Amino acid sequence: MxxxxxxxxxxxxICRSPTAHAVFRKMVQDNGLQDVIDIDSAGTxxxxxxxxxxxxxxxxxxxxxxxxxxLRARKVDFGDFYVYDYILAMDEENYHNLLDIALPxxxxxxxxxxxYTSEFEESEVPDPYYGGAQGFEHVFDLVDSASQxxxxxxxxxxxx
Numbered sequence: 001m002x003x004x005x006x007x008x009x010x011x012x013x014i015c016r017s018p019t020a021h022a023v024f025r026k027m028v029q030d031n032g033l034q035d036v037i038d039i040d041s042a043g044t045x046x047x048x049x050x051x052x053x054x055x056x057x058x059x060x061x062x063x064x065x066x067x068x069x070x071l072r073a074r075k076v077d078f079g080d081f082y083v084y085d086y087i088l089a090m091d092e093e094n095y096h097n098l099l100d101i102a103l104p105x106x107x108x109x110x111x112x113x114x115x116y117t118s119e120f121e122e123s124e125v126p127d128p129y130y131g132g133a134q135g136f137e138h139v140f141d142l143v144d145s146a147s148q149x150x151x152x153x154x155x156x157x158x159x160x
Contacts, residue, residue, distance in 0.1 A: 021039055023066060
């Protein structure tokens with residue numbers, strides 16, 4: 001069985017995409033699939049390269065039993081399009097940014113992350129950076145739901 005690789009992408013890689021990275025990683029570990037699913041996150045901008053996730057993201061995750069202190073922000077690299085099977089954008093702007101830099105043969109890997117949940121009406125994970133704690137809680141709820149949908153999809157299509 002070949003490995004499946006997933007890359008979560010937002011703008012700066014300090015709020016939404018590292019939250020998705022950490023939540024999905026925990027689900028993968030809880031299902032004993034860490035040896036068959038690779039996970040990473042990145043941003044389309046280099047504002048925070050090398051930095052920890054936002055403290056509010058880490059606190060929200062920690063309150064729900066998930067650690068993300070080991071994650072560091074990085075910018076999407078051209079090589080990512082060769083490496084990852086799923087490149088999941090948190091919002092339309094980053095979706096289009098990814099499409100702009102991908103070669104034609106890689107564009108089908110780029111998807112909207114919330115396409116993997118029908119629990120919420122939103123199509124985008126909103127950026128909580130300039131808001132309060134409730135925004136981070138909502139992001140976590142969206143990410144948790146879409147992560148479960150993504151894991152179910154991967155199990156059905158790749159791990160049968």
